[in-house]
Amino acid sequence: MEKCAGKSVFGGIAIGRILLFKKQEQQVRRQKVDNPELEEKRFEDARQEAMRQLGKLHEKALVNVGESGAEIFEVHQMMLEDDDYIDSVMNIISSQQMNAEYAVAVTSDNFAKMFESMDDDYMRGRAADVRDISNRVINILLGINQEEEDSDEPRIIVADDLAPSETVQFDKSKLLAFVTVHGSTNSHTAILARTMGIPALIGTPLALQDSLNGKLAVVDGDEGVFYIDPDEETLMKMQKKEEATKENQELLLQLKNQKTVTKDGREIMSYANIGNLKDLPLVLQNGGEGIGLFRSEFLYIGKDTFPGEQEQFEVYRTVAENMAGKEVVIRTLDIGADKKADYFELGAEENPAMGMRAIRICLTRPEIFKTQLRAIYRASAFGHISIMYPMITSLEEVAKAKQISSEVRKELTSLGVPIGKVKEGIMIETPAAVMISDLLAKEVDFFSIGTNDLTQYSLAIDRQNQNLDDFYNSHHTAVLRMIYKTVVNAHRAGIWCGICGELGADRSLTELFMAMGVDELSVSPGSILPVRKAICETDLSDPAYRKKILSDWNLEELC
Ligand code: PEP
Ligand code: MG
DSSP: OEEOOOEEOOEEEEEEEEEEOOTTTOOOOOOOOOOOHHHHHHHHHHHHHHHHHHHHHHHHHHHHHHHHHHHHHHHHEEEEEEEEHHHHHHHHHHHHOBOOOOOOOOOHHHHHHHHTSSOOOOHHHHHHHHHHHHHHHHHHHEEEEHHHHHOOEEEEESSSSOOOOHHTTTTGGGGGEEEESSSTTTTTHHHHHHHOOOOOOESOOOOOGOOOOOOOEEEEETTTTESSSSSSHHHHHHHHHHHHHHHHOOOOOTTTSSBBBBBSBOOEEEEEEESSGGHHHHHHHOOOSSEEEEGGGGGTTTSSSSOHHHHHHHHHHHHHTTTSSEEEEOOOOOOOTBOOGGGGGGOOOSGGGGSSTTTTHHHHHHHHHHHHHHHHHHHHHGGGEEEESOOOOOOOHHHHHHHHHHHHHHHHHHHTTOOOOOOEEEEEOOHHHHHHHHTTTTTTSEEEEEEHHHHHHHHOOOTGGGGGGTTTTTTTTTHHHHHHHHHHHHHHHTOOEESSGGGGOTTHHHHHHHTTTTTTEEOOOGGEEEEEHHTTTTTOSSSHHHHHHHHHTOOGGGO
């Protein structure tokens, strides 16, 4: 048994087999070879192995998803038998004396480009298939066991680090836990793990060898320990712990349909954060009363081009319909910093967290912004949708965003498109926004405090930098005072103020947030019920006690 300590970003126990996640780019090297015949044989063997794997996938898909879903694997087999494809690979190996991996990669690229240039939609779609089959052959040549990835069994993902564009590609039903060597507690991988409610460890010092693939392992997200090849005793102990966690979750489920009311009778909006449609069932299972933050940028990342208006509309409409009249706050795209999509062509930046991101992109490229707004407004006829603008620092930005938004509304109305009543709010996640929150509050319908970025910008600490995790103190008096100031200014203007950053789920602060007067807490779906429990246990009926809490946290000056 091997035991490794990591930093936990979400608790719970996961027991299962490891799937080692490797970045795609690192793999193919261009090498001159002395013996091209040997490379030709390596290619032919790999091709045969790929044919075998695809045959297995076809059989499995026939059982799981039926004839039409399984067909693609037959198409892939046919492509791998195509003479032109095989001749091209063999020709590069023999005429240029190159290694097989390189010959397959070049052929893949050439064929994909040729397909992409065709007029016919069906043929253009084959570009992705040719890349797919070629990647399979390359993986085999490199000794990477792709069958592990094809497996239907849920796995513990072990990786060096994961970018948001990589995490969005995972089939979430197959994820048991994340364990990464790098990454920070405030990264979006951590947020994804919390959203899914699965155990996750970062900063776990592991040697990422292929031999890890398929090994039995246990992630103890409560203690921050990763066990590889656990012995009998550890396995039994962890199985018991897993059962106890499940029992606890069942107890919490009794709160699922209960209102979120403090003992002194104040009702709090108990909302959820989501990144895409797949998170929706988790919100409903955990009794979310609304969605306080839909990170819409996840519709943009992990793609080759902008999602169209219709595509976005369908997603927003589905969320609105499924939430059945409960509020859904859609944050307009917060691309930039670590959430990258190459086709935005933002270029390299010295300080991406302080660069061209979020509302700055929307205001400088209104055609992108308008497409998203049109999709949101059209979807608003199907439920209760609100819009939230991220990374606001000035009144001018709010005025411009609202102006563009009103143009979109007018255009749609003149075309006879039905739209609902949509409130417009902003994220308070920069110190500048906090300092002018009295002015901003007069211009919008609500505030939602993004404590992740607010902490980063207030303490001048890059939230992505794992070496700074110990300095990233979200309980810092400066941050807490900013939250309180924002709430007070919101209430003076008669609007509500919530928290949608990760701090909202920190139960050591729930009582304080209630004392500050926070109206809404939007948290990862897995945290809704524990937070609801903490709120329902809070009693602030004695004004002196409320004052004492504020004073204990050094907030008395604002009382
Ligand atoms: C935040 O900054 O607190 C927030 C909720 O936004 P994100 O984490 O997506 O930047
Ligand atoms: Mg933010």
